[in-house]
Amino acid sequence: MESTAIKDQKFTYQEYLGWPDEERWEIIDGEAFNMTPAPSRAHQGILGALFNAFYHYLEDKSCEVYVAPLDVRLPEYDQSEMNITTVVQPDLTVICDPAKLDDKGCLGTPDLIIEIISPSTAAHDYIRKLTLYERRQVPEYWIVHPIDKTVMVFQLNDHREYGKPRIYAGADQIPVGLFPDLIVDLRKVFRD
Amino acid sequence: MAPFDVRLPEGDQSEMDITTVVQPDLTVICDSAKLDDKGCLGSPDLIIEIISPSTAAHDYIEKLSLYERRQVPEYWIVHPIDKTVMVFLLNDRLEYGKPRIYAAEHEIQVGLFPDLMIDLKKVFKN
Numbered sequence: 001m002e003s004t005a006i007k008d009q010k011f012t013y014q015e016y017l018g019w020p021d022e023e024r025w026e027i028i029d030g031e032a033f034n035m036t037p038a039p040s041r042a043h044q045g046i047l048g049a050l051f052n053a054f055y056h057y058l059e060d061k062s063c064e065v066y067v068a069p070l071d072v073r074l075p076e077y078d079q080s081e082m083n084i085t086t087v088v089q090p091d092l093t094v095i096c097d098p099a100k101l102d103d104k105g106c107l108g109t110p111d112l113i114i115e116i117i118s119p120s121t122a123a124h125d126y127i128r129k130l131t132l133y134e135r136r137q138v139p140e141y142w143i144v145h146p147i148d149k150t151v152m153v154f155q156l157n158d159h160r161e162y163g164k165p166r167i168y169a170g171a172d173q174i175p176v177g178l179f180p181d182l183i184v185d186l187r188k189v190f191r192d
Numbered sequence: 193m194a195p196f197d198v199r200l201p202e203g204d205q206s207e208m209d210i211t212t213v214v215q216p217d218l219t220v221i222c223d224s225a226k227l228d229d230k231g232c233l234g235s236p237d238l239i240i241e242i243i244s245p246s247t248a249a250h251d252y253i254e255k256l257s258l259y260e261r262r263q264v265p266e267y268w269i270v271h272p273i274d275k276t277v278m279v280f281l282l283n284d285r286l287e288y289g290k291p292r293i294y295a296a297e298h299e300i301q302v303g304l305f306p307d308l309m310i311d312l313k314k315v316f317k318n
Binding site for chain 1: 248295
């Protein structure tokens with residue numbers, strides 16, 4: 001189960017950096033979320049297939065794709081780096097601005113984020129992260145459901161808000177909003 | 193509760209020519225003229241579907257699109273394993289907008305009945 005570390009206590013990136021390397025945590029507005037246990041095999045299979053699609057597409061392009069764990073720091077207004085209170089580890093992250101990349105990961109809003117949910121992270125991904133990514137203006141956010149074999153795609157609309165998601169299943173082909181000439185074939189993603 | 197036939201005629205389809213009949217898990221109908229011995233004829237006021245992995249695509253894609261087209265004002269998709277509820281409401285443009293999404297610890301205010309709150313702790317008991 002996803003658990004909150006210590007209720008009512010707020011953490012910064014500086015404190016986060018001191019936590020054990022073998023544990024996976026995220027902090028959102030200072031609240032800590034334990035992302036262990038390790039994801040399921042189906043989760044990892046899907047992640048591999050998605051990474052493969054994006055990686056090959058991006059080989060000769062300037063955007064980069066990473067899989068978790070990659071620390072994505074989302075500072076609020078004028079927070080200095082060590083005072084950042086939101087650090088997430090999306091399952092898959094695409095970043096097109098190299099200035100956002102440093103040795104520790106990504107500092108600033110990525111261009112596309114994919115989360116593959118498990119029952120213990122469903123609420124986290126559908127509620128907290130959806131709200132967070134909309135607030136921090138992530139242009140495109142995919143939520144992949146490995147058991148239902150569905151993908152929900154949220155994109156910022158003209159009002160800079162996420163509208164009604166596009167929802168895909170089964171053997172659908174998903175056009176990537178960020179890259180109009182990239183189509184992700186769900187038959188290769190949901191293989192079992 | 194299902195099975196309960198909800199017939200959703202298109203344009204001027206006569207009853208026997210209707211091509212869309214669904215059996216939502218839970219249906220709320222406020223217009224008694226829509227009720228007959230066979231079930232409901234016309235768009236209900238609120239529909240709830242509880243998904244299973246085998247119906248997920250059907251409920252999220254075909255039924256979402258159908259209920260929006262037939263102007264069902266409120267459509268809930270309940271996920272028993274994830275313990276989440278996604279609520280779609282028709283907006284000013286008579287389209288479903290971004291869903292409101294709830295988890296087991298939340299209470300849902302029913303759009304159709306503003307003084308009705310559903311406590312999800314009682315819905316997701318295990």
